[in-house]
Amino acid sequence: QVQLVQSGAEVKMPGASVQVSCKTSGYTFNTYYMHWVRQAPGQGPEWMGIIYPSGTTSYAPKFQGRVSMTRDTSTSTVYMDVRSLTSEDTAIYYCAREPPSSVEGQYSFDYWGQGSLVTVSS
Amino acid sequence: QSALTQPASVSESPGQSITISCTGTSSDVGGHKCVSWYQLYPGKAPKLIIFDVSKRPSGVSNRFSGSKSGNTASLTISGLQAEDEADYYCCSYASSYIYVFGTGTKVTVL
Numbered sequence: 569q570v571q572l573v574q575s576g577a578e579v580k581m582p583g584a585s586v587q588v589s590c591k592t593s594g595y596t597f598n599t600y601y602m603h604w605v606r607q608a609p610g611q612g613p614e615w616m617g618i619i620y621p622s623g624t625t626s627y628a629p630k631f632q633g634r635v636s637m638t639r640d641t642s643t644s645t646v647y648m649d650v651r652s653l654t655s656e657d658t659a660i661y662y663c664a665r666e667p668p669s670s671v672e673g674q675y676s677f678d679y680w681g682q683g684s685l686v687t688v689s690s
Numbered sequence: 691q692s693a694l695t696q697p698a699s700v701s702e703s704p705g706q707s708i709t710i711s712c713t714g715t716s717s718d719v720g721g722h723k724c725v726s727w728y729q730l731y732p733g734k735a736p737k738l739i740i741f742d743v744s745k746r747p748s749g750v751s752n753r754f755s756g757s758k759s760g761n762t763a764s765l766t767i768s769g770l771q772a773e774d775e776a777d778y779y780c781c782s783y784a785s786s787y788i789y790v791f792g793t794g795t796k797v798t799v800l
Binding site: 603605612613614615618626628629662664672673674675676677678680681682683 | 728741788791
């Protein structure tokens with residue numbers, strides 16, 4: 569079965585960086601796209617960016633230059649780094665899978681990780 | 691890219707139907723057949739309930755249906771049940787490999 573297992577909760581100081589990981593299993597890693605979505609307390613989901621099987625990335629303008637997404641095919645794991653953290657980055661961060669064009673459901677997120685809480689506080 | 695506009699809340703009695711709107715622009719909702727809907731319970735990861743405007747993933751109740759007209763997509767929940775009480779968010783692919791979520795709707799079953 570498809571599983572996306574994320575790294576644990578993190579507490580960071582303002583100005584620091586954080587890396588969140590998303591280890592996948594149960595499907596062909598090199599076929600599907602992976603997104604990162606965050607949800608701040610009391611707010612709705614916010615799309616952050618996508619990493620394609622080729623490693624190409626696209627980020628929401630708001631996060632351009634401050635967020636990096638990478639993937640390790642040897643471990644079927646996707647990573648997201650967020651730099652220069654502020655209190656406004658306190659949120660639950662999710663990885664979410666998107667099917668490719670060869671499979672029904674492209675442009676939607678069919679499986680999600682359990683979420684990783686990142687707290688930014690001094 | 692601005693968030694898609696949804697009503698903040700919708701309430702209805704069990705057994706009734708509700709429709710949640712999701713209004714965007716010709717650059718997102720109106721320009722693509724790529725609208726999806728997600729059901730969120732507190733403390734849980736989002737669940738995909740509609741993709742490609744009107745298609746249901748396997749295992750999702752047929753009480754959920756989607757449609758689109760112009761720049762507005764809609765999610766209808768028929769035969770409302772207590773378990774449908776949750777937050778619902780639309781999402782659309784926009785231009786240049788960007789995605790945008792809606793503002794969210796809290797559904798209350800009276």
